Amino acid sequence: xxxxxxxxxxxxxxxxxxxxxxxxxxxxxxxxxxxxxxxxxxxxxxxxxxxxxxxxxxxxxxxxxxxxxxxxxxxxxxxxxxxxxxxxxxxxxxxxxxxxxxxxxxxxxxxxxxxxxxxxxxxxxxxxxxxxxxxxxxxxxxxxxxxxxxxxxxxxxxxxxxxxxxxxxxxxxxxxxxxxxxxxxxxxxxxxxxxxxxxxxxxxxxxxxxxxxxxxxxxxxxxxxxxxxxxxxxxxxxxxxxxxxxxxxxxxxxxxxxxxxxxxxxxxxxxxxxxxxxxxxxxxxxxxxxxxxxxxxxxxxxxxxxxxxxxxxxxxxxxxxxxxxxxxxxxxxxxxxxxxxxxxxxxxxxxxxxxxxxxxxxxxxxxxxxxxxxxxxxxxxxxxxxxxxxxxxxxxxxxxxxxxxxxxxxxxxxxxxxxxxxxxxxxxxxxxxxxxxxxxxxxxxxxxxxxx
Amino acid sequence: xxxxxxxxxxxxxxxxxxxxxxxxxxxxxxxxxxxxxxxxxxxxxxxxxxxxxxxxxxxxxxxxxxxxxxxxxxxxxxxxxxxxxxxxxxxxxxxxxxxxxxxxxxxxxxxxxxxxxxxxxxxxxxxxxxxxxxxxxxxxxxxxxxxxxxxxxxxxxxxxxxxxxxxxxxxxxxxxxxxxxxxxxxxxxxxxxxxxxxxxxxxxxxxxxxxxxxxxxxxxxxxxxxxxxxxxxxxxxxxxxxxxxxxxxxxxxxxxxxxxxxxxxxxxxxxxxxxxxxxxxxxxxxxxxxxxxxxxxxxxxxxxxxxxxxxxxxxxxxxxxxxxxxxxxxxxxxxxxxxxxxxxxxxxxxxxxxxxxxxxxxxxxxxxxxxxxxxxxxxxxxxxxxxxxxxxxxxxxxxxxxxxxxxxxxxxxxxxxxxxxxxxxxxxxxxxxxxxxxxxxxxxxxxxxxxxxxxxxxxxxxxx
Numbered sequence: 001x002x003x004x005x006x007x008x009x010x011x012x013x014x015x016x017x018x019x020x021x022x023x024x025x026x027x028x029x030x031x032x033x034x035x036x037x038x039x040x041x042x043x044x045x046x047x048x049x050x051x052x053x054x055x056x057x058x059x060x061x062x063x064x065x066x067x068x069x070x071x072x073x074x075x076x077x078x079x080x081x082x083x084x085x086x087x088x089x090x091x092x093x094x095x096x097x098x099x100x101x102x103x104x105x106x107x108x109x110x111x112x113x114x115x116x117x118x119x120x121x122x123x124x125x126x127x128x129x130x131x132x133x134x135x136x137x138x139x140x141x142x143x144x145x146x147x148x149x150x151x152x153x154x155x156x157x158x159x160x161x162x163x164x165x166x167x168x169x170x171x172x173x174x175x176x177x178x179x180x181x182x183x184x185x186x187x188x189x190x191x192x193x194x195x196x197x198x199x200x201x202x203x204x205x206x207x208x209x210x211x212x213x214x215x216x217x218x219x220x221x222x223x224x225x226x227x228x229x230x231x232x233x234x235x236x237x238x239x240x241x242x243x244x245x246x247x248x249x250x251x252x253x254x255x256x257x258x259x260x261x262x263x264x265x266x267x268x269x270x271x272x273x274x275x276x277x278x279x280x281x282x283x284x285x286x287x288x289x290x291x292x293x294x295x296x297x298x299x300x301x302x303x304x305x306x307x308x309x310x311x312x313x314x315x316x317x318x319x320x321x322x323x324x325x326x327x328x329x330x331x332x333x334x335x336x337x338x339x340x341x342x343x344x345x346x347x348x349x350x351x352x353x354x355x356x357x358x359x360x361x362x363x364x365x366x367x368x369x370x371x372x373x374x375x376x377x378x379x380x381x382x383x384x385x386x387x388x389x390x391x392x393x394x395x396x397x398x399x400x401x402x403x404x405x406x407x408x409x410x411x412x413x414x415x416x417x418x419x420x421x422x423x424x425x426x427x428x429x430x431x432x433x434x435x436x437x438x439x440x441x442x443x444x445x446x447x448x449x450x451x452x
Numbered sequence: 453x454x455x456x457x458x459x460x461x462x463x464x465x466x467x468x469x470x471x472x473x474x475x476x477x478x479x480x481x482x483x484x485x486x487x488x489x490x491x492x493x494x495x496x497x498x499x500x501x502x503x504x505x506x507x508x509x510x511x512x513x514x515x516x517x518x519x520x521x522x523x524x525x526x527x528x529x530x531x532x533x534x535x536x537x538x539x540x541x542x543x544x545x546x547x548x549x550x551x552x553x554x555x556x557x558x559x560x561x562x563x564x565x566x567x568x569x570x571x572x573x574x575x576x577x578x579x580x581x582x583x584x585x586x587x588x589x590x591x592x593x594x595x596x597x598x599x600x601x602x603x604x605x606x607x608x609x610x611x612x613x614x615x616x617x618x619x620x621x622x623x624x625x626x627x628x629x630x631x632x633x634x635x636x637x638x639x640x641x642x643x644x645x646x647x648x649x650x651x652x653x654x655x656x657x658x659x660x661x662x663x664x665x666x667x668x669x670x671x672x673x674x675x676x677x678x679x680x681x682x683x684x685x686x687x688x689x690x691x692x693x694x695x696x697x698x699x700x701x702x703x704x705x706x707x708x709x710x711x712x713x714x715x716x717x718x719x720x721x722x723x724x725x726x727x728x729x730x731x732x733x734x735x736x737x738x739x740x741x742x743x744x745x746x747x748x749x750x751x752x753x754x755x756x757x758x759x760x761x762x763x764x765x766x767x768x769x770x771x772x773x774x775x776x777x778x779x780x781x782x783x784x785x786x787x788x789x790x791x792x793x794x795x796x797x798x799x800x801x802x803x804x805x806x807x808x809x810x811x812x813x814x815x816x817x818x819x820x821x822x823x824x825x826x827x828x829x830x831x832x833x834x835x836x837x838x839x840x841x842x843x844x845x846x847x848x849x850x851x852x853x854x855x856x857x858x859x860x861x862x863x864x865x866x867x868x869x870x871x872x873x874x875x876x877x878x879x880x881x882x883x884x885x886x887x888x889x890x891x892x893x894x895x896x897x898x899x900x901x902x903x904x905x906x907x908x909x910x911x912x913x914x915x916x
Contacts, residue, residue, distance in 0.1 A: 005455075005523045044713060051538055053518035055531075056504070056793060071498030075521045076481075085500060092497035095575055099495075125538065150713040150836055185836040192717070194836035231683040261490065262596055263632070265639075343488075343496045377841035380830030381863045381913075385632060386639050390680075390863035390913045392841030409839045411682065411865050411913020448915035450682030450865075 006078040011035050014059050014077045015164045018086060022166050027090055028064040028104050030165040032298055033057070034340055038157040041128055043136040044149070048129055060340030061085055065093035067102045073340045101325030106167040110295040110302035111286055115175035117202040120156055128154050131180055131209050138213035139184040143221055151196070152182035152213075156204070163300040173295045178204050181434070182213050186220040193226070195219035198434050200291050222406060223394065229410035229451025235369035236412075236447035237398065238419075240431030242372050244439035247281070247351060249382040249389070250416045251437075254283075254308050255334075255346040256323035258384070265387045265417060266314060274314045275420035278356055278442075281309040283318060285333065285349035291436040292349040299335040299344065306332045309420075318346050353439040356426025363427045363441050364401045370449055371396040371403065372412055387415045411450035419444055454479055454609040454619065459525055461552030463507070464613045466532035470539055472509035472516070476612040478750060479505040479523060480792045482604060483571065489582045489599040497575070502606075506792040507535050513777045514539075517795040555617035560748050563755075564741035566623045566651030570603035573652050578603070581627060581652070581660045588664030589631045592672035596632040597664070602647075606791075610752040618752035624743070624897060625654050626886065629664045633671035640677070640860065642670030643829075643845065647886040647897065649745040670827055670846045673858055680847060680862035680914025686822035687864065687910045688815050688850065693828050693885030695900035698733060699803050700831040701840040701868030706735075706760055706768075707786070707798040708775025709892055717838045717869040718766060722781075726766045726869065730808050730878045733761040735770055737785060737801035743886040744802035744899040751787035751796050758784045760803075772798040790894025797893040804901030808878025812904040815877045817853040823862065823912055824848040824855055830887070831864075838868040841913075863913040877906035 009017060011033035022029035035057040042050040058075040063086070070093025074085040132154040139149045156179065162172040181198035197216035201207055238246070258264040266274060275281075285294050285303035296302050299321055307315050319327065320335035323346055336347030364371060375391040382389040390413040397404045427441040460477055467475040482502040488495050505528060506519035518535040520527055570578075582599045589597045606622040628645025644666040648654040689697060702718075710716040718726060727733075737746035737755025746755035751773050759767050769779065772787035775798045787796035816824060829843030844862040848855045884901035 005525075005527075007524060008522050008527065047514060049514055050795070051514075051516040052795070053516075053534060053538055054793065055518075055520045055522075057521055060500075069496075071496065071500075073498070073500030074503065076501055076503040077521070081501060081503070088500070091575070092499075095494055095579065096497050097493040097495065148714050150710075183836070192837040194834055262634075341498075341500065342486075343498050376834070377830075377832050377843065377863065377865075379832070380843035381841060383641070385641055388861050390843065390861045390915070392839070392863070392865045392913070409865050409867070409911070411841075411863055411911065413679075413682065413861055413863070413913050413915035448682060450911055450913035452684055452911075 008077045009079070011057050011059060011162055014082055015162055017079065018059065018061065018082055019164055019166055021083065021086055028166050030062040030104055030299070032060040032340055033162040034159065036157055036159040038155065039128055040153060040155045041132040042153045043132040046137060048132065058340045060337065061089040062344065063089035063093045064102060064104060065090060067098035068093045068096040069099065069102060070094065070096055071343055099322060101322040103321065104165045104167045105321055106169045107301045110171065113286060113293060113295045115173065115202065115293055117176055119176060120158060120178065120204055123204045128156070131207055134209040135180055135182040135213050138210050139182050139217050142214055142217040143186065145186045145188050145221060145224065146184045146217060147187045149182060149184045154180045163296065163298065169300045171296060171300055176202050178202065178207060180207060180209060180212060182216050184217050184220055186224060188224045191224055191226060193220045193223040195223065200434065224406070226406040226408045229407040229449055231449060231451050233446045234449055235367050235445055237364045237367060237371045237441060237443050239371065239373045240427065240429065240439045240441045241433055242374055243353065243442055244431060244433045244437040245375055245378065246416060247353060247439055248433065248435050248437040249378040250384050250387065251348045251351055252384040253387065254318050256317045256319040256327055257346040259317055260323055260326060263385050269314050272314055273312045274417060275309055275312045276423040277312040278423050278426045279309055279312050279420055280354040282307050282354065283348045283351050287350050290350035294349065297333045297335040298337050301331045301333040301335060303333045318348060320344060320346050349436070351437045352430065355428050355430050355440045358425045358427055360427045360429050360441060363425045363443050364398055366401050367398045367443065368400065369398055370447065371398050375412065387417045389414060389416065413448045413450065422446065454481065454607065457555055458552060459528065460611045463528045463532045464553060464611065466529060467507050467509055467536050468613060470536040472511050474510040474613055476508045476610065477505060478792055479609045480606055482606040482791065484602065484604040485570065485578065487578060487582060487601040489586050491597060492583065492586050494579060502791055504792040507531055508795050509535055509539065510774070511539055513774055515774060515795055519792050553613065553615050555611060556615045558616060558618035558748060558752055560618055560620045562747050563738055563745055564649060568652035570623060570625060570651055571605055577652065581655050585627060585629050585660035585664040588661040589629050589668040591668045593633040593635050593675055594631045594668045594671055595634040598630045600628045602626045610750065612752065616752045618748050620747050622649065623651060624649050625652060627655065627660060627663055629667035631667040631671040633675040635675055638675055640671050640674040642667040642674065645886065647743045648741050649743060650741045674846060674860050677858035677860035680823065680859040680912060682912060682914045684909045685912050686819050687907045687912065688819060688822065688824045689828070689905050689907065690826040691881050691903050692883040693900060694825065695804050695885060695902035696828045696831055696887065697842055698805050698902060699800060699900040700833040700842065702872055703800050703803045704833050704891065705838055705868060707770045708772060708779050708781065709797045711769050712775055712778035721766050724766055725764050727761055727764040727872045728876060729764050731761055731764055731875050732806040733804065734759055734806055735800055735803045739802050742802050742884065742899055743897045746785065746788070746801050749785045749787045750789045753783060753785045753787065755785040755801065770798045770800060772796055788893060788896055790896055794893040799891060799893060799896055800889060800898050802884060802899035802901065804882060804884060805878065805903065805905065807880045807882045807903050810877050810879045812879045812881060815879055815904055815906040816850055816855060818877065818906065819850045820852055822850045823859065824850050825862065825864065833868060840868055841865045859914070861914060865911045865913055871907060871910060874908045875905050876908045879904040
């Protein structure tokens with residue numbers, strides 16, 4: 001470590017430099033580079049409480065030596081740091097076990113997607129600050145039972161993704177996101193409830209903080225007066241957002257990597273009925289308004305929509321180049337990694353269960369049971385290896401299809417495949433989560449509830 | 453020295469040109485290694501270099517934060533100008549005298565020094581440790597074993613406009629095993645992942661074999677388990693990682709980031725009874741070599757041992773710089789952040805319920821119908837309401853004071869402040885477990901811990 005830091009290259013220069021050095025050394029190399037600038041503004045009690053400007057970039061390297069991958073990454077883009085990163089990737093490749101199906105590909109051209117819109121260049125900082133302040137103030141003043149608005153923020157992000165490899169591939173895309181969310185805390189008769197609402201867009205001018213704030217307060221207030229939930233098996237309706245959260249937790253079941261490692265309960269079931277005929281599930285990275293839309297995946301493979309479950313039948317898994325080669329199929333363009341850190345695995349983009357034909361209100365018609373509007377604790381309480389879940393839940397008690405009263409914190413437990421197989425009705429409206437998963441509301445005949 | 457003193461002084465002065473009361477520079481150069489063994493073969497080898505700097509300005513208690521990977525002199529000056537203008541026009545800094553800052557070097561005394569430093573140990577040595585763990589996990593019905601190895605060396609410089617200058621090196625090593633037992637269509641996983649702020653010598657005390665064996669034991673024990681019942685029941689929670697329940701349900705709402713927003717149910721309970729006499733709880737950054745050890749926090753303050761609850765009475769919150777300004781409680785060396793991309797916030801270090809005077813057997817014998825949650829999984833809490841949830845990775849029925857059949861799929865839900873009062877028995881077998889804690893300033897290594905405890909009733913979410 002020295003007291004002077006040498007000049008840094010741009011990510012584009014770093015990509016070229018690394019590929020040139022790799023070719024000179026006879027190393028097959030893939031470079032994945034990201035550059036992101038973003039603004040994050042939090043408001044509390046009528047003032048900006050936090051203002052964050054972020055500029056981050058780095059390169060992820062993947063070297064291929066005798067069918068073995070070695071990884072490394074660096075945020076220091078000085079030439080000597082890039083050389084070190086290349087050395088490390090090669091050293092790692094020499095340690096790792098060879099993999100069948102390992103290879104670098106110069107993929108066909110990706111689709112032309114506009115994920116950038118008008119950009120944020122014309123938007124002043126003051127306008128962004130105003131969004132954060134409006135969110136907080138509107139939520140605070142919406143109802144006397146709002147005691148504070150602990151969480152509320154405006155965020156935007158302007159990013160560029162580059163991929164290149166020594167087989168001649170070189171491509172990139174830019175994307176833009178503007179987002180806000182708010183979580184007001186409401187209180188009545190010693191009960192505290194907090195709910196969140198949010199909005200995502202690629203055009204700043206579409207943001208509507210007032211609507212978001214009012215909706216968040218409405219959702220929180222609706223939970224006041226909660227009574228204990230009973231314990232036992234009951235008919236249940238999952239809201240679209242709640243089902244989307246469940247599908248998100250269990251999306252690893254569809255990963256070709258989890259399948260080949262024996263960690264998916266769907267392994268070996270391609271072509272079989274795994275869900276109710278009412279269920280059709282797709283993953284589509286090309287949706288113009290999808291939060292996880294992209295023209296190509298982290299290997300540079302072009303994006304195309306993939307149908308995972310069609311009318312209840314399992315039709316495909318998600319694949320990257322290597323898992324596809326081993327499964328005897330083509331990459332679906334779902335190579336994924338945690339930025340330039342981490343390793344290339346498989347992951348969904350925009351995961352969507354298609355809407356059905358039943359009007360939303362009719363999905364719950366006649367039900368005496370629970371309406372589950374949210375689950376939490378999924379990182380520990382949902383097991384994608386087995387499909388089992390046991391989660392904290394929130395929601396309402398339904399009598400004859402109508403909301404009777406909100407419920408105190410309760411649990412829901414079951415198995416995702418049993419839930420999907422037991423779906424009796426599917427609403428005609430899709431709800432999206434901030435994690436880019438969309439689903440309609442559904443009704444099931446039985447769900448295990450833990451309450452008093 | 454990571455950066456030249458004159459440059460740092462210039463950057464801090466430049467950053468305050470818009471009228472900020474306080475400026476702080478945090479620079480880091482972190483090298484990590486990640487290895488994954490699947491079925492005895494090294495499948496992934498990675499790691500790299502996290503490298504960047506963050507600048508924090510305070511205008512009163514308002515925070516402006518900016519960061520960059522361009523840590524050249526011009527890159528840092530540009531960052532300082534950007535951060536100053538982000539909240540510009542609030543006035544001019546008083547320029548008392550012409551000189552720069554006269555930095556007051558904080559002598560950072562490490563609580564522990566690594567003997568086998570991860571940067572000098574060969575990858576083959578690390579691989580050998582993983583193979584030992586993998587072999588030990590291949591027992592009983594275990595069919596699939598994954599071993600993950602992680603080490604991290606984070607070098608940091610923290611300097612601020614009050615003249616503070618602190619440098620530190622943080623070393624961490626962790627080995628975790630995930631074992632899946634399978635019999636026909638039955639499948640269960642077991643996980644164990646201890647870690648420490650130590651070099652590879654950590655695995656002399658906690659051997660790779662013991663880590664593999666424990667993961668396999670849980671998977672095998674749970675393979676033929678029945679579903680847990682649902683409803684309110686008395687629960688005995690195991691020691692070590694069982695402490696995650698206190699971490700989530702109470703620890704987070706004792707952080708000033710929650711208290712200052714009035715988003716904590718404990719905000720107005722200072723000095724008051726919030727638990728039974730048998731409960732004392734501590735957050736300690738000074739345990740030598742512990743996973744949650746902090747030589748200096750990420751605001752440059754030496755870490756300390758903080759008694760949170762003494763015999764049921766709330767004695768302290770966890771306080772960072774901004775938390776102190778907003779709540780008036782003195783800083784506790786709890787300002788932490790994952791890396792330069794986060795502004796620091798009040799966070800836990802090693803947080804545990806202290807020893808009581810009963811034995812685990814006493815607690816189990818006192819329950820006629822309930823649950824023994826021996827190994828907890830992860831959990832989370834909503835800071836506004838204190839509502840929490842936890843997965844239980846290894847659970848058993850307790851019938852007439854005896855441990856009975858294994859149970860799967862149990863989770864515990866409840867409310868932190870209410871359930872804290874329901875801890876009615878504490879044993880004397882305190883032990884710590886390691887986890888990553890995610891919150892507003894990122895994901896941080898923290899220890900959780902406790903002796904065995906008895907909670908008079910918790911909502912159990914099963915499906916039987």
